[in-house]
Amino acid sequence: MVHIRAGLVVVGLILLAYGGWLLLHTQRPAQLAQATTWALAAVVLHDALIAPLALTLGWIGGRALPRTVARAATVAFVLAGTLTIVAIPVLDGYAAGGANHTLLDRDYVGGWILVIALILLTTAVGAAASGLVHRFDRSHRSRGRMAHGPRPRRR
Template sequence: MRSIRLVLVGGGVLLLAWGVFEMFDSVRLSRLPGVALWIAAAIVLHDAILSPIVFALGIALRRAGRRVSGTVIAIVQGGILVGSIVSLIAVPTIVAKNFAPPNPTVLPLNYGLNLGIFWLVLAALTVGLSVWAFVRARHPVTVFPDDSGH
């Protein structure tokens, strides 16, 4: 387990270093304050809003009693996490489309609508996986139903 953690942490540090290199290589110096503001807003959004929501949801699901398995809790929290990350990436595009000059080739899609559709699909998948995990936990599959082991 320790070696897996080391590989994951090392990979994360390498990706972070690559991202910093790419940012300084491709972003003009005059745009760095905007990037810093976006990163600060992402940290505040994560620490002040998203993390407490996911934490509170986990507590609420655990208080639902033994009726909810850890797998269901993990699925719901994972769905919220994925949706939050995609929203964090999409919101600047939605804002930019509202303030950008009307050039249909720069931001050609309806990003707000696409984000809404994404959340609906994500919610349906999360509910479907949660129901599947809940039913599977209630009715485990027996591999060998008879005592003979065949």
């Protein structure tokens, strides 16, 4: 495994150096500075905004909501949140569409609302169903307990 790891590092460094060389040699300093600013902004945007936001929502949700609801809400949040980020360019009015009637040729806000509504509906129905199953299981188990003595200790 040492050889594989060493090989990966060597090839990785070569690719990294080649990519860096390409950036330096194909872009003017101002363009390079802009690309670097963008990269740093992307990291700050994620590490200081998106991640803490997700963290805070998770922290609140985990404490304020019953487990079944929290579970469904987390699934919905992951699906809806990531899809919304993917959809930013088409939802954003700055993208070029006007001159070309075959580009950005849908009602994206309507489509986004539709998908988000479907995600919420599906996860809510899933949560309700699993809640019912849970309750059914529990009432079954408690009846079983009455017949067979005290509840066995778990873990």
